[in-house]
Amino acid sequence: MHGGVIAALVVLGFVLPEYHHGAMARILVLAVFALGYNVLFGYTGLLSLGHAMFFAAGLYGTGLAMQQLGWSAAAALPFGIACGAALGLVVGVLALRTIGVGFMIVTLMFAQAGYLTSLYFTEYTRGDEGFTIPQAARAIGGLDLSNADTRYLVAVALFGVAMLLKLWLVRSPAGRVMVAIRENEERTRMLGFDPFRYKLMALVVSAAFAGAAGAAYGVLFGYVGATFASIQYSILPLLYVLLGGAGTVIGPLIGTVLMFYLVDFTSSLTSAYNLVVGVALVALILVARKGILGTIRDKWARWIP
C-alpha cells in the first residue's frame, strides 16, 4: 500500500497543473515534518510545542553552511539533518525530565529561545526578512533542484524514504516499546524497559525528520527565514497530525494536504481565513476525534498501519 502511495505521487507529478505541482512539492516536504512529529506525538505520546526549532535547525544548518561557508548542497543537506538531530538530543535530555504539560511548556520555551536566537544574529540570518540561496548553488550532482519537475521528484523521493523509515521504525521492537510507553508508561517500565531511553530516541528521530524537512525546504525552495522558527511552525505539524490521524503512517500526509489547501483556498476568499480554518478543525474533531485516517481505521479498516 505504501508503495502505491509513492507511485501515485509520482504519477501526480506528471498530471498536476503547474500551480498545484509546486504546492504539492511544498506539501511533501512539510509532510516529512509531520511524519517526524507523528513519531513523537502519535506513537510515543509526547506532545511537543517546539518542533519549529528542529525544522529551523535543519533550515539554518543547511542554509548558513551554503551561504556563509560556501558548502555544496550535497554536503549541507546531511549537515542540516544532523543539526536537527543534535538539537533534538540536547533538548530531549533536558525536556524529558518533565512530563505532560511541563514537557509542552519546556519545548515551547526552547523553541522561543531558538526563534529569538535567529533574530539576534540578524547579521547572518537576515531575521524575518530571511535570505535566499542562489539558484546556482541549489544542485546535487547533475540535478538542478530549482527546476520544478526535478524539485517535485526529489520531494517525492524524500517523502518516500521518510515514510519507509518510519514504517520500519514503528514495526521494529523499538516501535513496539514506543507505543507501549504511550499507552502505559509505568507498566512498560515494570516490564524492563527504560522509558527515558526510548522517549529520547523517539525525540531524536522526530527532530531528525524535522531537520530533514527544513534542510530540504532550504535547498528546494531557496529561501531561509525566521518565520520557520516561529510558534506557527510548531503548531502546524500538530494540526497536520491531528487532522490526518495520530499514530497512522499515512495520516500526516493527508493532514498536510488538507490543511495546506484549506488555508490556500480560504485565504483567497477572505482575510479572516484563520477563523474559517479554526471552525473547520473544530468541526472535524467533533466528527472524527481520531483524525481522518484514524477514524477510518477504527470504523472500517483495522489493518491500516
Added chain:
Amino acid sequence: MSTVSTSLIATEGLTRDFGGLRAVDHVDFSLEKGEVRAVIGPNGAGKTTFVSLLCGRIPPSEGRIRYEGRDITRLPAHRRVALGIAYTFQITSIFANLTLFDNVALPAQKHLSLHHPGGSIRDYGMAALERVGLADRAEEQAGNLSYGHQRLLEIAMGLAIHPRLLILDEPTQGLAEGEIARFEALVREVAQESTVLLIEHNMDVVMNLASRITVLNFGAILAEGTPEEIRANEAVQAAYLGG
C-alpha cells in the same frame, strides 16, 4: 543468618516513609529460592509498599536490598526486571488499547533480547497466553476482556518475562471461584521454575499455595512461619481480629 547463601532476595532494615507516615519499618526479610511465600496483613499494613521496594517502583528511605547476594538497593526498576524480578500490579495495569498478543509481546521481546536473541516473539508471547488460557483470544483488544481475564493477562505478562522471582500483588482480587482454582493451578506450575512472592487476602488461597507466610502489621513483620504456625499464632489472630 546462615540462610544468606540460599536466599534469592533479602532485605536489611528496609524502611519507607511517606511524609510522617512510616509505611515500612525496618524490615529484615529473606526469601529462599523455590519458595511460594505469601505476604498477608490487615489493610494498610504496608504490603504493597514493601513489594514495591523489592521491585524498585519506589526507592527506600533506609535499608538495603540484596538479590542473589548482590546489592540492588539503588538499581532502577527496569534493570531489576532484567535480573529476573517481575511484578504484576494490584490494580490491573494492562495495555487496554492493544491486543492481548501485543500485551505479552512486549515482555516476551524483553526476555528474548536478554536470553534468546533471535527467538520468535510470536512463539514466546503465544506460549504465555497459552499458560493462562487466553491464546484463542490473542487478537482481541485487551480492554474488552472481563475483569477476571484482565487479571490473568496481567499474570501472563509477568510470566512472559520468565522471571526468577514473580511478585503477585493481590492476583485473585475480583476473580470468580472457578477462576481462582485455575489461578492456583497456574501458580503451582510456575513455582516449578520460579520463586513466587504473593500478596493475598483470600486466606484459602494463601493456605493452599504458600509454603511459608510472612505477616506484616504497621509496616513491620509480626510473624513468619508455615501456614500451620501462622494459623496458631495468637499475635496474628489479635491483629486480624483487632484485639
